[in-house]
C-alpha cells in the first residue's frame with residue numbers, strides 16, 4: 461500500500477510537500493481534500509485537520525509540510541536538496557517565510573479584514589520580511605541552493621507565488637528582478653507542472669490517484 465497524502469491543490473504548504481515528493485520521485489496515493497468538507501479519514505489521521513498530511517502507514521503520520529519534505533528527500537535526494545539547505549541562513553529564511561511573511565501575506569491578501577493598515581502597508585511588511593532578503597540572495601545565484609535549487613527554494617516558492625498573484629501588475633513592475641526571475645523559473649518548471657495536476661476531491665471508494673503523475 462502506498463503512503464497517503466491528504467492535500468489541497470492550491471495550498472502553499474501542500475505545494476511544497478508535493479514539490480519534494482516529485483523531486484524525490486516518491487509515489488503516494490493523492491487524496492485531494494475540499495477544506496470545507498474534510499474527510500473523516502483525514503481527521504482520524506490528524507485531528508488538527510490541516511493539509512498536507514502524509515500517512516505513511518496506519519499510526520504513522522507526518523502532519524507538517526517541512527517534515528514531509530524532509531521525509532521524501534530522505535528517501536532519494538540525488539540533487540542534494542537537503543544538504544544544500546542545511547545552513548542557518550536558509551533555515552532563517554524558511555522560518556521567516558512561515559512566520560512574519562505568511563502573516564503579512566494573509567493581511568495583504570485580505571486587507572479589508574485587517575483595517576489597522578492599508579493594503580500598501582501590509583505589502584511593504586511582506587516585502588521587508590522576506591522579498592528584500594530573498595532579492596539579496598538571489599542576486600548572487602539563481603537559486604537559494606546556488607546554481608541548483610535546494611529544499612529552501614521549494615519551501616519558500618509557493619508562498620512567493622501567492623504574494624505575486626495578489627497584484628500581478630504591481631509584481632511585474634516591481635524592482636525585485638532577481639526574485640521575479642526565480643519565481644518565474646519555478647512557476648514554469650516541470651516540477652510545478654507535475655505538482656499542480658488537477659484531481660477531484662477524494663471520497664471513500666474513489667479510484668486511487670497516484671502522485672507524482674505517471675509514477676508506478
Ligand SMILES: N[C@@H](CCC(=O)N[C@@H](CS)C(=O)NCC(=O)O)C(=O)O
Nearest residue numbers: 471472473495510511512523524525
Ligand atoms: N504548519 C502546517 C500548516 C498547514 C496549513 O495551515 N494548511 C492550511 C491550508 S493552506 C490548512 O489546512 N488550514 C486548515 C483549514 O483551512 O481548515 C504545515 O506546515 O503543514
